[in-house]
Amino acid sequence: VSPLTYDYVVVGGGTAGLTVASRLTEDKDVTVAVLEAGFNAEGLQEVFVPGLIGTGISFTTLDWSYATVPQTNLNGRILTVNAGKALGGSTIINSMIFPRAEAEQYDAWGQLNNDSTWTWSALLPFFKKSEIFTPPNALQTASGAVSKLAFRTTFSSSPRCGGGAAESLGFPASPDLANGDPHAVGIAPNSLDAANNTRCSAACAYYTPFADRPNLVVITNATVSRILWATGSGYNKLTATGVEYLVNNETKTIGVSEEVILSAGTIGSPKVLELSGVGNSTILKTAGVTPVLDLPTVGENFADHVHSWANAFTNITLTKDALLLNPAFAAEQLALWYKNRTGLYSAAPRSLGIAAPSDVFTPAQLNTLIAQAEANLTNFAVQFSNGNPALAKGIAAQHKIALSLYKQNKELPLEMNAEPGYSGPTAFSARPARNYTAINSVLYAPLSRGRTHITSSDPLVPPAVDPAYWAHPLDVAAQVGGIKLARRMLVAPPLDSIYAGEFEPGANKTTDADIEEWLRGVVASDNHEVGSLSMMPQSLGGVVDTSLKVYGTANVRVADASIIPFPVSAHLSSTVYMIGERAADIIRGGKA
Numbered sequence: 001v002s003p004l005t006y007d008y009v010v011v012g013g014g015t016a017g018l019t020v021a022s023r024l025t026e027d028k029d030v031t032v033a034v035l036e037a038g039f040n041a042e043g044l045q046e047v048f049v050p051g052l053i054g055t056g057i058s059f060t061t062l063d064w065s066y067a068t069v070p071q072t073n074l075n076g077r078i079l080t081v082n083a084g085k086a087l088g089g090s091t092i093i094n095s096m097i098f099p100r101a102e103a104e105q106y107d108a109w110g111q112l113n114n115d116s117t118w119t120w121s122a123l124l125p126f127f128k129k130s131e132i133f134t135p136p137n138a139l140q141t142a143s144g145a146v147s148k149l150a151f152r153t154t155f156s157s158s159p160r161c162g163g164g165a166a167e168s169l170g171f172p173a174s175p176d177l178a179n180g181d182p183h184a185v186g187i188a189p190n191s192l193d194a195a196n197n198t199r200c201s202a203a204c205a206y207y208t209p210f211a212d213r214p215n216l217v218v219i220t221n222a223t224v225s226r227i228l229w230a231t232g233s234g235y236n237k238l239t240a241t242g243v244e245y246l247v248n249n250e251t252k253t254i255g256v257s258e259e260v261i262l263s264a265g266t267i268g269s270p271k272v273l274e275l276s277g278v279g280n281s282t283i284l285k286t287a288g289v290t291p292v293l294d295l296p297t298v299g300e301n302f303a304d305h306v307h308s309w310a311n312a313f314t315n316i317t318l319t320k321d322a323l324l325l326n327p328a329f330a331a332e333q334l335a336l337w338y339k340n341r342t343g344l345y346s347a348a349p350r351s352l353g354i355a356a357p358s359d360v361f362t363p364a365q366l367n368t369l370i371a372q373a374e375a376n377l378t379n380f381a382v383q384f385s386n387g388n389p390a391l392a393k394g395i396a397a398q399h400k401i402a403l404s405l406y407k408q409n410k411e412l413p414l415e416m417n418a419e420p421g422y423s424g425p426t427a428f429s430a431r432p433a434r435n436y437t438a439i440n441s442v443l444y445a446p447l448s449r450g451r452t453h454i455t456s457s458d459p460l461v462p463p464a465v466d467p468a469y470w471a472h473p474l475d476v477a478a479q480v481g482g483i484k485l486a487r488r489m490l491v492a493p494p495l496d497s498i499y500a501g502e503f504e505p506g507a508n509k510t511t512d513a514d515i516e517e518w519l520r521g522v523v524a525s526d527n528h529e530v531g532s533l534s535m536m537p538q539s540l541g542g543v544v545d546t547s548l549k550v551y552g553t554a555n556v557r558v559a560d561a562s563i564i565p566f567p568v569s570a571h572l573s574s575t576v577y578m579i580g581e582r583a584a585d586i587i588r589g590g591k592a
């Protein structure tokens with residue numbers, strides 16, 4: 001392998017990037033270089049111990065912690081969108097929950113693109129390529145796991161109770177949250193290495209086993225600043241010849257003979273495209289970048305899931321709060337994990353209930369909300385499209401599909417995720433030193449659309465991220481409905497048996513308006529951002545076609561969550577691995 005030129009250069013060694021790189025280098029005649037801004041963090045216990053997710057270094061050094069612009073609908077608050085900055089990307093810091101979304105939502109991708117290869121049944125083989133399924137053992141089954149679910153050691157009885165509460169409210173119990181019909185409750189599969197019960201990131205699954213391939217080069221601590229273009233290559237033929245990157249403030253270049261694959265994530269990938277002169281020319285010029293290709297919807301159509309919570313006090317003591325309340329107990333539990341992979345750090349279990357509109361709204365409420373959304377459909381599409389008429393059509397098409405699925409009870413607006421221990425907006429030091437039961441209620445089918453754009457030509461300056469949370473009234477109503485549903489779950493059997501009063505939102509929040517006001521002050525990003533380089537026809541404001549190629553370029557593709565045109569009601573990593581598998585297949589097929 002020449003040290004300077006590779007067949008493929010992958011920008012970002014994250015979830016999809018490592019999947020693509022690993023699959024392409026199965027052919028030993030193909031050379032691939034991966035440029036990753038972070039470092040290889042696989043050796044850190046915060047990364048490999050399941051119960052340590054979200055602690056220590058994982059939310060400092062390993063996180064881009066993108067700040068949003070002040071959010072108009074959330075009291076002007078600046079929120080943080082977390083995204084992993086390490087080999088393995090966001091799977092280094094994610095919560096390992098591994099379900100798939102509703103079949104109809106993947107079908108919507110195909111519908112928007114008039115392409116049957118981007119539908120649930122066509123994509124299922126690519127989901128499966130990225131998974132090794134480990135069924136629960138006898139002990140886990142006895143603890144509540146159903147035969148088709150993959151999960152490890154049970155944390156306490158509380159997750160199972162959470163499932164029970166959803167069931168008692170009428171959610172169907174599902175043996176399989178990945179079957180394309182997740183309107184159900186079950187114990188979530190986790191992305192773990194079952195052989196030794198460690199977390200399994202994209203680095204663990206798609207890099208470490210193949211690290212010694214001579215045709216695969218991974219350069220860490222390398223921040224890509226721009227794609228280099230062949231001079232004089234015109235529209236539809238804009239040709240990447242290499243990539244420029246920074247290592248310790250030193251500028252370096254690497255050549256590419258076939259393709260550049262952008263896999264820097266929903267915020268990172270549009271940033272690199274814009275720094276390379278591809279995007280809305282006005283935005284680029286304002287940032288001091290010379291436009292090379294006017295593609296005005298780069299960075300637009302951004303959507304994110306929105307996190308909220310209800311918490312109750314509980315008098316049971318085996319929750320994750322026990323680890324914070326008693327450091328000596330926490331040390332004992334961690335020692336148990338190291339000794340024989342048992343104890344409270346051995347898993348991060350959740351009961352997952354995916355709610356349908358009928359679980360959240362009365363029929364009359366839903367009819368009114370849908371009628372209002374339909375009456376204002378064009379207005380919202382225009383408002384969300386940032387002055388781009390094609391994208392206004394694209395967003396209108398997305399809303400039409402979403403509202404039609406809402407009517408069929410198929411657009412699943414909320415995840416109701418039961419956790420044994422506090423999960424919410426109040427810091428440990430500011431809340432009563434007690435044990436809690438939490439229901440995380442996450443808005444899963446947002447109609448709001450925002451954007452992310454560079455503001456400077458300096459690659460080290462973060463972009464301006466505007467998710468425009470809660471810009472659509474149906475999103476607000478669903479999130480308020482989610483808190484009411486969470487409250488009902490906390491006092492339904494069997495969770496009622498461990499209920500010792502509500503902590504948040506709090507007994508004084510009685511009306512919908514009270515809940516809405518509280519939520520405006522606390523909701524957070526769920527870190528499931530998608531759509532900023534969406535796969536849609538150009539006539540609908542898309543940025544990539546169904547072969548994931550950037551319109552107007554000869555050899556730049558995108559493989560990451562940014563291509564997702566229509567948000568799906570699931571945690572995203574399984575979907576992003578699938579995109580990586582599909583991208584590799586397209587690239588290899590294209591060459592054959």
Ligand SMILES: Cc1cc2nc3c(=O)[nH]c(=O)nc-3n(C[C@H](O)[C@H](O)[C@H](O)COP(=O)(O)OP(=O)(O)OC[C@H]3O[C@@H](n4cnc5c(N)ncnc54)[C@H](O)[C@@H]3O)c2cc1C
Nearest residue numbers: 012014015016037089090094095096097224268561571573
């Ligand atoms: C805190 C958190 C919790 C989550 N919990 C879950 C969960 O429980 N289950 C689930 O399924 N999903 C979860 N997700 C979401 C899921 O992990 C992500 O959606 C998915 O991993 C995104 O994959 P990606 O390939 O698009 O981007 P990433 O995996 O983020 O990869 C992008 C990579 O590009 C690198 N990069 C960016 N810019 C540059 C540049 N200029 N030069 C070089 N490299 C660059 C980044 O460092 C990163 O490694 C969570 C995400 C977060 C952040």
